[in-house]
Amino acid sequence: MQTTSTTSASHDKGLQDLDQVVIRFAGDSGDGMQLTGDQFTRTTALMGNDIATFPDFPAEIRAPAGTLPGVSAFQLRFSSFDIHTPGDAPDVLVAMNPAALKVHLPELRKDGVLLLNTASFSALDLKKAKYEKDPRTDGTLSGWRVIEVDLEQRTLEALATSKLDNRGKERCKNMYALGILYWMFHRDIAPTEKAIAQKFAKKPELVEANLMAMKAGYAYAETTEIFQTAYRVPPAQMKPGTYRNIMGNQSLCLGVVAAGQKAGLQLFLGSYPITPASDILHQLSTYKHHGVVTFQAEDEIAAVCSAIGASYSGSLGITSTSGPGMALKAEAIGLAVMAELPLVILNVQRAGPSTGMPTKTQQADLLQAMYGRNGECPVAVIAASTPADAFEVGYEAVRLAVKYMVPVVVLSDGYIANGSEPWLLPDPDRLPAIPVAFAPEGQPGTKFLPYARNPETLARQWAKPGTKGLVHRIGGIEKQDVTGNICYDADNHQHMIDTRAQKVANIARDIPPMQTIGPRTGDVLVLGWGSTRGAITAATLRLQQEGHEISCACLRYLNPLPNDLEALLRGFKKVVLPEMNKGQLAMILRSKYLIDVQSYSQVNGQPFKSHDIHAYLQKTLASLGSTGSAKETRR
């Protein structure tokens, strides 16, 4: 929260301009922190700031109230310039109870603002939060700007005239806090008024109470002396166009729906609920008016199998899942490889192994996506790197699947899935075409050849059951090329193994060259894939400003890799690859190119902080003798 200009006269109290702020809301799972964060985000997006969000919540729907495992948080960062991450340390922490304070205070920037709800600081509350003494009185809070408010008492008073019972009134305390924050950060309350009216349209008393609480919070901040200054973050300079704030799972859904329409295909989603991918099933279920069929299957295997059946019959089969579900689908994905059918597998990765930490993020399913099947079983693998980027990646997955008659795995992760950012909406008319040509009716007396191939792509024809003259048999058993008849011939098997691999390899001729931030040669290339992009970009830009010869690039295509990747890697003295796994892509690149890619691994369920990447890269640069020009920068 660095100040760029000082007091403005437009406010009763002081008004300061800032170029960015990081706020974290933390409370019990039942305290409505996600809703509060979401409201602040929408409002801020509408006010023209760039914004990035990071919801961080427990897997338990409602862990015992007031306990450490029950703490749910929502971090957002908004700015007047282009940002790449939801920020590292928050400038403002809203802690709704001692447990939230305990979990999140250590990350609050020194000198940062702590808005602390003092309503539940009884001995029992402190015990539940594992505080031996009251942190308000033992010096724990020194070094931060502490604002203590009894949010429950304040909210109850504000809602004296409401018809809700006391418990219902207390539940509005998050809106009271939101009102305070809206005043502090000079936000417009109108978007939230509208959103709350819509959300509780059938319960007018809830609308009234929530809005009363919010306005009371706003007024409280405005009138009491505790709050001396409000802050303003001017709109960001963003590329002209129409924007919408979007979460990763949402934009992934829109990407496949848009692609389905462009291709003229009915979408069929076979899915089984799994965190953090379930929202894809939820959202696509609401697109029936776009002809989207969703099938909540009995298990992960049936989910992918139904999608394969749908693709076989001429729809575009999609399945959405996370790591454990991916494991269950492996055999069926092999069938789709063998049957050479289009299939899109959306894997929203989470922290593994096994059940792991379902609500936490990780990118450790790369090798599973690449190799996690029996036999030589190549599929295309592409990765989304930000919530908005997921739209393009979902779209591209459909294009590749139908063009190459091959399964395409899309890797997203929990950080992208639930995070949000402003999305520059694409012109639907200018999205790339996705031509689909089903095999035409067969002529009498001719036999349909299911494995005859397009000489350029090596894709076979998509033959829709119900089409006259095309009856044929396919399956998971090795078959003769062209005819599709069962075939155990040694040379044919070698040929088919090579052909299926070549078909996927051919995709490399169909993808754009690598883009870099910075020159294509230098001391260090920071390479990333997926959601590490934001933190890598932020760290690299800072190091560039500090005078280092450093560039970064983010891989969308993981299989096949872009043709120009090797040359790019060889243009740098060192390639550093931050990954939220134990170095999976680094291993692939080292083995493929014999280049000494340096893995920077973090597998703690949390996204990288750009600060940590910066520090790591500084050491790498120092080892190469690069000291930079040592000029300080503001970001």
Place this chain on the structure above:
Amino acid sequence: MTATPALSKKDYKTDQEVRWCPGCGDYSILNAVQGAFSKLGKQLHETVIVSGIGCSSRFPYYMETFGFHTIHGRAPAIATGVKTSNPALDVWVVTGDGDAMSIGGNHFIHAMRRNVGLKILMFNNRIYGLTKGQFSPTSEQGKVTKSSPLGTVDYPFSPIALSLGAGGTFIARGIDVFGPHLEDTICKASAHTGTALVEIYQNCNIFNDGAYKGFTDKEVREERILYLEHGKPLLFGANKDKGIRFDANFQPQLVTGADLGKAYVWDETAANVAPAMALATMNEAEFPVPVGVFRRREKPTFESGIQAQITAAKAKKKESLRDLLFAGEIWDVK
């Protein structure tokens, strides 16, 4: 509509050499299916046969229709995707007792529960054939096989009872050696709109030869087989001199002589599953073996429900791709 040329059994044969063991019951089932299909008035290209893994699952290669030989146990799930995305197709599943009752048990029960318009032909030979002779979930207890040298400890279950429990709407049984009856049963299954199961007792002459000999041999079958006929009493025997009635607890009882008139009048469309369940679980040694239709109840199919929701949603809300993308709170940056 122009009349489509009637197809013969021969039209359904493929150019692929049939590779089941000589003497396998699958040959007579193939014959019965080809016979039934030639009477259904469908065109070759309107039919899809989906199979899993096992001897029975080689079936699609021998039928001149669309065929998809998939993976072990998953045929009902794949077929559900086929039928749901294109309800106009005539979709059949060919499976076995290992494929459908063991590894694919979950998909099987959920297909039954949803009432997807699939016709499932389950070849039950009470053994694993393709893996060379291990016991299956329908093998009788105590069976000595390669994987149970001292006899099995497992209790078998009845696929018919399982299907009744899963809410199946068409459940029938045929036997490989009763060709015309099987063909007729397959035609009835085809006429049903929802999920139809035909359990087909099939002899594996290599690994479980004579499994059904006790009631299918020519000398005994008249006395041992109970043909379920809709609207007719449950009578059996060469002279129809034995019958089945149910006591107050729906336990089956044999009736003969003067009591023959008390034989239960079979109603395959009954709402109550108890009579069908009683027949499905009758002790094979003590009672005759029922074949024919256990249950036939019309109920809206899964795919029709899904398509109806889509049709209604499309009628109610027209939204361009642009409107879909440019939805919610949007703002312009100049």
